[in-house]
Amino acid sequence: MxxxxxxxxxxxxxxxxxxxxxxxxxxxxxxxxxxxxxxxxxxxxxxxxxxxxxxxxxxxxxxxxxxxxxxxxxxxxxxxxxxxxxxxxxxxxxxxxxxxxxxxxxxxxxxxxxxxxxxxxxxxxxxxxxxxxxxxxxxxxxxxxTPDVPSLMSLYSFLKTSVYRRLQLLFRSSGDARLLALLENAGDAEAHPELKTMADFFTQAALIDPELAERGAKVLARFDPLILVNRVKTASDMKAGRAISNLMDQFLGLHRGEILSIRExxxxxxxxxxxxxxxxxxxxxxxxxxxxxxxxxxxxxxx
Amino acid sequence: MDKLFAAPGPGQSPLAVVFSPDVIRGNITSRKLRHEGLSAVLFDRVGDAVDAACAGATRVFVFDTAGALADELRFLSRVCDAWPENLALLIVLGDQPPELPGPAHGGDVRVLRDPLDLERVASLAKQACAGRPAQPVQPAQLGRSGQSEQTRGAEESDLEAELKDFLRLT
CATH class of the missing domain: 3.40.50.300 (P-loop containing nucleotide triphosphate hydrolases)
Structure with a gap:
């Protein structure tokens, strides 16, 4: 085989x-x-x-x-x-x-x-x-x-898009238009500050369809990206990983990500x-x- | 004495002595310590390293066991048995360090599994040189739990605040 x-x-x-x-x-x-x-x-x-x-x-x-x-x-x-x-x-x-x-x-x-x-x-x-x-x-x-702000911002945007894409695929395959609409709202945090974090989203989603919301949370729980902070030169550079990890935790509900620094x-x-x-x-x-x-x-x- | 990289000036003894059978790894460690403001000297011969660690004002002895020979590892026990009064901390690096007797004279021994966990080595060494007892640490490992205590303690760095601002997460 x-x-x-x-x-x-x-x-x-x-x-x-x-x-x-x-x-x-x-x-x-x-x-x-x-x-x-x-x-x-x-x-x-x-x-x-x-x-x-x-x-x-x-x-x-x-x-x-x-x-x-x-x-x-x-x-x-x-x-x-x-x-x-x-x-x-x-x-x-x-x-x-x-x-x-x-x-x-x-x-x-x-x-x-x-x-x-x-x-x-x-x-x-x-x-x-x-x-x-x-x-x-x-x-x-x-x-x-790399440890600079523009690069970290791109990384965060990619993670956010990945999270949304995963949930979008799940909700589409389940045919639940209400959760898809809620997810779309969550993507625009300025217009929907009540959905600023994924924790907020899942709280609202559970009111609509608790079972599907739980499945969505499980999809994210399995997402365990490894963040490689490249070209690390100083101790301060090493904090870049921690900063992005905190944002992943706080806003995207990604708790399993790991970080590794790669030196310059x-x-x-x-x-x-x-x-x-x-x-x-x-x-x-x-x-x-x-x-x-x-x-x-x-x-x-x-x- | 086979001193590979000496930082202190004439007549000065280093605050930290580093022994590593791997010159590159040892150099990285000693450079890190110097970058953090500690005078550090690297040796690739264990006997010379122990002599230096037991003399003068040396407060920290970093002993890299990864790739060390059995004969070299025996020196570790000898340091613990005859713990010099000047020494505050022995940092043992490596996956499978030998079992060590407890140090005398109130010294401290810390084992870090990752020989390149430079932030922890530096953090522990700085604490020891400042006369503070070393904070307990977990074995080195990859990932979030692998963050140093210092980093973990910083709830929100300037960088994080800046990222939140740019990403409009505030």
């Missing part, structure tokens, strides 16, 4: 926070811990994960599968120089980022059939439905941010200049240690 991969979604709602660098290095750290990994570039239209690995001659990309040039997702899986690590590179077909619903469903169906222990999805920046939906299929969402390390920039992941060019640098710690936290056996 074929194994079903554990899907990890690496998400950087604000661009330039180091998401792709973390994806590449985490994939290596997982393979070094004995796992078989497929890293997939889902930054549709702006793909560059293969560049981090220094791969120039990419024969097939994910785009070939999405535009039906090849029939199977396996046909676009390529080997890397790292034993145990395979890559699905992204392409640059114009308009591919606006993935039609049918193609998205087709891709989601094929993803689960890939033969590996971990399928690591390097997702695009932004808070589009595509990104949120791909994040939804991941068993674990890794949300990458000059070895990462030097590795990028050589088009090589830091775990390969500087395996003992602080960033590499943090990546191994992250792989361990995700359940990979230690080296």
């Amino acid at each position: 074929a194994r079903v991969p554990k899907i990890l979604g690496v998400i950087g709602p604000k661009g330039g926070v180091g998401k792709t660098t973390i994806s590449a290095n985490l994939a290596i750290a997982l393979t070094r811990a004995g796992a078989n990994v497929v890293a997939m570039d889902l930054d549709l239209g702006s793909a560059n994960l293969h560049v981090v690995f220094g791969l120039r001659n990419v024969r097939h990309t994910l785009d070939d599968f999405l535009v039906n040039k090849v029939a199977s997702l396996d046909a676009v899986v390529m080997d890397t120089a790292v034993p145990g690590l395979k890559l699905i590179a992204g392409g640059n077909v114009p308009g591919i980022a606006s993935l039609p619903y049918q193609r998205k469903v087709k891709l989601l169906r094929h993803l689960r059939k890939l033969d590996c222990d971990y399928l690591l999805l390097d997702l695009a920046a932004g808070v589009t439905n595509n990104v949120v939906d791909f994040a939804l299929i991941a068993q674990k969402s890794l949300l990458v941010t 390390d000059a070895a990462v920039g030097a590795a990028a200049a050589r088009m090589q992941p830091a775990l390969l060019s500087a395996p003992d640098c602080g960033f590499a240690l943090d990546m191994r710690k992250l792989a361990g936290a995700l359940g990979a056996a230690s080296e």
Whole structure:
């Protein structure tokens, strides 16, 4: 019986926070811990994960599968120089980022059939439905941010959208228009200050449909994103994780999120200049240690 | 004496001595302590580290057990048995530290499972150097419960207030 991969979604709602660098290095750290990994570039239209690995001659990309040039997702899986690590590179077909619903469903169906222990999805920046939906299929969402306010704001917006999307899907499938309307109101806290927090929302929702409200609360209780605060330089930077965690608790009803700080390390920039992941060019640098710690936290056996 | 990174000036003894079999990790720890205003010296030879910890004004001895040899770990017990009066705190880093006898002279031993839990190391070291008893801590772990006491105590940082403001959550 074929194994079903554990899907990890690496998400950087604000661009330039180091998401792709973390994806590449985490994939290596997982393979070094004995796992078989497929890293997939889902930054549709702006793909560059293969560049981090220094791969120039990419024969097939994910785009070939999405535009039906090849029939199977396996046909676009390529080997890397790292034993145990395979890559699905992204392409640059114009308009591919606006993935039609049918193609998205087709891709989601094929993803689960890939033969590996971990399928690591390097997702695009932004808070589009595509990104949120791909994040939804991941068993674990890794949300990458830097400690600055704009990046933390984008992270919060992504979490809020994810929460609403999860509840929206539940209420739609249950056919309860009243809870959908209440959820829509909760999305506009300025017009509906009585629904400012998810706790407020569930209090009101329980008055309408207690059973469905409870199911909604359970959906959120299972959402346990891992927040990666990247490029941490000072003790003050480390507080960024706590700040966002407090907001998640207070306003979004997310109580299970975890936080991990990843230090700023000059070895990462030097590795990028050589088009090589830091775990390969500087395996003992602080960033590499943090990546191994992250792989361990995700359940990979230690080296 | 194989001193890898010395911060105090001539004739001064460090407030903190760090022993680590991993130079990079040890360097990170000692740099963190120096960043927090404590003079710290890193050693990769345990005998030299113990000598330094037992001398002068050293208040804190950070002993990294991750990757340490059995011979090196025996020095830990020796420090606890013959606890020097100058030493206020022994911080033992690592997943599986050896069982240790209780320290003499009212000193304190703290075990942190994560050898890179720098905030806790710094927090404990600063408390010890300031003459305050170290606050109890939980074993290091990832996640919310892994926050330092200092961070946990801060109910709402400036950053959080700023985020609330920008996100119109106030």
